[in-house]
Amino acid sequence: xxxxxxxxxxxxxxxxxxxxxxxxxxxxxxxxxxxxxxxxxxxxxxxxxxxxxxxxxxxxxxxxxxxxxxxxxxxxxxxxxxxxxxxxxxxxxxxxxxxxxxxxxxxxxxxxxxxxxxxxxxxxxxxxxxxxxxxxxxxxxxxxxxxxxxxxxxxxxxxxxxxxxxxxxxxxxxxxxxxxxxxxxxxxxxxxxxxxxxxxxxxxxxxxxxxxxxxxxxxxxxxxxxxxxxxxxxxxxxxxxxxxxxxxxxxxxxxxxxxxxxxxxxxxxxxxxxxxxxxxxxxxxxxxxxxxxxxxxxxxxxxxxxxxxxxxxxxxxxxxxxxxxxxxxxxxxxxxxxxxxxxxxxxxxxxxxxxxxxxxxxxx
Numbered sequence: 001x002x003x004x005x006x007x008x009x010x011x012x013x014x015x016x017x018x019x020x021x022x023x024x025x026x027x028x029x030x031x032x033x034x035x036x037x038x039x040x041x042x043x044x045x046x047x048x049x050x051x052x053x054x055x056x057x058x059x060x061x062x063x064x065x066x067x068x069x070x071x072x073x074x075x076x077x078x079x080x081x082x083x084x085x086x087x088x089x090x091x092x093x094x095x096x097x098x099x100x101x102x103x104x105x106x107x108x109x110x111x112x113x114x115x116x117x118x119x120x121x122x123x124x125x126x127x128x129x130x131x132x133x134x135x136x137x138x139x140x141x142x143x144x145x146x147x148x149x150x151x152x153x154x155x156x157x158x159x160x161x162x163x164x165x166x167x168x169x170x171x172x173x174x175x176x177x178x179x180x181x182x183x184x185x186x187x188x189x190x191x192x193x194x195x196x197x198x199x200x201x202x203x204x205x206x207x208x209x210x211x212x213x214x215x216x217x218x219x220x221x222x223x224x225x226x227x228x229x230x231x232x233x234x235x236x237x238x239x240x241x242x243x244x245x246x247x248x249x250x251x252x253x254x255x256x257x258x259x260x261x262x263x264x265x266x267x268x269x270x271x272x273x274x275x276x277x278x279x280x281x282x283x284x285x286x287x288x289x290x291x292x293x294x295x296x297x298x299x300x301x302x303x304x305x306x307x308x309x310x311x312x313x314x315x316x317x318x319x320x321x322x323x324x325x326x327x328x329x330x331x332x333x334x335x336x337x338x339x340x341x342x343x344x345x346x347x348x349x350x351x352x353x354x355x356x357x358x359x360x361x362x363x364x
Contacts, residue, residue, distance in 0.1 A: 002028050004030045004065050004066045004067070005021050005065065006059050006067075007068075008071065008072060011071070014034070015043045020296035020299070021069070024300040026304035031050060031053050032051075033053040036054075060089065061087070066307070067089055067303070068084040068090070069092040069121075070084070070093045071094045072094075073161065077099065078098045078107055082110055086114075093118070093120055095120060096166065097317060098324065101321065101328050104320060105346075119306065120323075121315070122323075124175050125178040125299075127298075128291050128292070132252060137179050137234065142238055144213060147217070147218075147234075148176065148218070148233070150175075152169075152221050152229070152230055153221065155225060156223045157223070158199055162201070163331075164202050165334075167223075173327070177322050184323065186211065186329075187342065188341060188343055189207060189329040189330050189343055191206070192206055192337075203222070206219070230245035230246050231246075237258070239254055239258070240258060253285055256284050257281055260281055299315075321346050325344055326345075329343040
């Protein structure tokens, strides 16, 4: 079964979606919608049967479109997704899912009410490296997760609409939500940002999240670094994995190295002082062979499979909502000068249209 899709937005990310849907055997790219016809024409290219729409409303009335992919600014995601859902279309939304948690809640609830697929394009979750990493963590090969250190820095685009946390951290947060067995389950977050160039928003910062079982995750994001680094370390009680996204020859390295603690007591009395012996485990390292697959192509296939099989996609609206919950807590922590801020994390299928007041600005 071939599904038919229209891509909305021919700017920064839209051309990538256009290319992916064009190359997917599960999809027929029918139209590209953008207010700038010339820009849409350039994305489509010459000698193409793909049509250009300059009206989003007109796109939604087309009976030859089953799904809509939204690649527009974050503050437009909610109303566009809601309109597409109300028009009976399945929806893929570029990250972040929405500009506020309330908007995302409306999107998730509406999709579930209508029985339609709402998917967030958390692209990194569809890379071979991250999918292999997920399998390692879920199989227990790493043991209990002890820490996560992630660095995502480069001399990048300083955006005027969002700070560096909202721009870069969604990648790392979506990876953690995808990889960790409990997903994003943080109850509180600390975020401290800095704006040394006077941009008006944080251009670099550190986000810290306590995780279940005493583990901790730390994410460093930076627009101002002269070097580009995409690096994540996930340390377990048995093994540790280092993911270097910029090293195509060895994206993953698995280390059988770590620290073991032997707790000794000369009595059965738990109150007695215990002696701790620290043993350093210095085992082998191996780099697993990974298949060469383009993440966006895998993502497009997952979107199609979720629709045809009538199931939630791997990165569904709930995944996008969990990421937003952490980002909003990070913004609150910055207002508190880095002090811990609580995360109002959604659990289960707790959202229904009845629980959401229709007067929210997101439900327009």
